[in-house]
Amino acid sequence: MVRIENLVKNYGEVKAVRSINFTANKGEILGFLGSNGAGKSTTLKMVSGYLAPTAGNVYINDLNILDNSLEIRQQIGYLPELNPLWGEMVVYDVLQFTARIYDIVGRKFEKALDRVIDQCGLNGILHKKISACSKGYKQRVGLAMAIIHDPKILILDEPVNGLDPNQIVEIRELIRNLGRDKTIIISSHILQEIQATADRIVVINQGQIVADGTNEELMASIKGNTLLTLETKNSTMESIESLSTQLSNISIKDVSDNGDNHIIQIEYAAELDPREDIFKYAIQSKWSILEMSVYKTNLEDVFRSLTGKEAVGA
Numbered sequence: 351m352v353r354i355e356n357l358v359k360n361y362g363e364v365k366a367v368r369s370i371n372f373t374a375n376k377g378e379i380l381g382f383l384g385s386n387g388a389g390k391s392t393t394l395k396m397v398s399g400y401l402a403p404t405a406g407n408v409y410i411n412d413l414n415i416l417d418n419s420l421e422i423r424q425q426i427g428y429l430p431e432l433n434p435l436w437g438e439m440v441v442y443d444v445l446q447f448t449a450r451i452y453d454i455v456g457r458k459f460e461k462a463l464d465r466v467i468d469q470c471g472l473n474g475i476l477h478k479k480i481s482a483c484s485k486g487y488k489q490r491v492g493l494a495m496a497i498i499h500d501p502k503i504l505i506l507d508e509p510v511n512g513l514d515p516n517q518i519v520e521i522r523e524l525i526r527n528l529g530r531d532k533t534i535i536i537s538s539h540i541l542q543e544i545q546a547t548a549d550r551i552v553v554i555n556q557g558q559i560v561a562d563g564t565n566e567e568l569m570a571s572i573k574g575n576t577l578l579t580l581e582t583k584n585s586t587m588e589s590i591e592s593l594s595t596q597l598s599n600i601s602i603k604d605v606s607d608n609g610d611n612h613i614i615q616i617e618y619a620a621e622l623d624p625r626e627d628i629f630k631y632a633i634q635s636k637w638s639i640l641e642m643s644v645y646k647t648n649l650e651d652v653f654r655s656l657t658g659k660e661a662v663g664a
């Protein structure tokens with residue numbers, strides 16, 4: 351379990367992380383979502399013990415990372431942003447070098463190597479130079495380095511950034527498999543990425559946590575409005591205007607002409623469903639309905655609203 355308490359990081363005048371709290375539970379893939387510059391990498395560097403906090407604490411299974419740094423590093427695997435690798439080195443040598451840092455040598459190394467070859471799909475590239483590997487394979491090597499000591503906790507900073515769609519699917523799959531017996535914190539600035547891999551989402555914005563919950567919980571946390579688009583024929587502006595006086599719980603946001611037809615944008619609270627009443631009104635007013643479509647708030651809108659950009663229909 352990873353517990354972050356009142357964590358702060360200032361770079362001089364820049365307040366990168368402003369007293370944040372969250373917990374990643376055992377066996378959970380926690381998605382850490384935020385726009386560029388939100389403070390994701392700074393937080394993850396502190397969680398993996400590579401950067402000292404200005405204030406606050408990180409606990410790994412109730413041990414404070416600052417007081418137990420060496421012991422805790424054995425339990426953490428960290429894949430930094432942009433995955434810096436030594437291009438001139440051969441994959442096998444890089445893994446051997448990394449393993450040696452954790453005192454994994456000889457037979458123990460051969461066993462660990464077999465495990466990461468299997469977990470990260472490194473067959474066929476073990477004797478290649480890093481610079482000769484594709485981006486997707488470089489990322490697999492980065493992951494193998496992060497898990498060579500079989501850590502319980504894995505911190506991945508934007509692991510699929512810059513990969514093509516096929517490689518993204520492969521790396522996601524790999525992370526999900528690793529997530530079965532580890533606690534994983536994975537960061538991204540792309541909502542769909544986090545939605546695809548994470549069990550729970552923590553959203554950071556300008557150094558502060560603005561949401562923490564499952565997909566469904568985040569959706570419920572903002573009450574968006576529903577936007578209904580109605581395309582009608584034989585309707586008059588007068589009859590359209592009196593629709594909103596007849597149905598007091600809706601508001602007409604926009605009406606445009608499309609030849610003989612009208613396109614009417616109607617907004618109402620998410621918990622309501624006035625479609626039947628609108629339909630009855632249309633029949634009574636002798637309109638023909640050509641199309642009725644509903645736009646509900648989605649998680650993209652939630653993210654936009656949490657990070658200060660207005661949500662559609664809100």
Ligand SMILES: Nc1ncnc2c1ncn2[C@@H]1O[C@H](COP(=O)(O)OP(=O)(O)OP(=O)(O)O)[C@@H](O)[C@H]1O
Binds near residue numbers: 366391
């Ligand atoms: N070494 C540094 N010195 C000064 N300011 C820094 C340093 N590293 C980061 N910052 C600033 O701290 C803030 C948070 O940066 P951070 O890299 O943690 O964000 P991020 O969420 O990882 O962004 P990105 O999505 O671009 O990777 C930004 O304003 C950034 O400019």
Ligand SMILES: [Mg+2]
Binds near residue numbers: 391392431
């Ligand atoms: Mg970053």
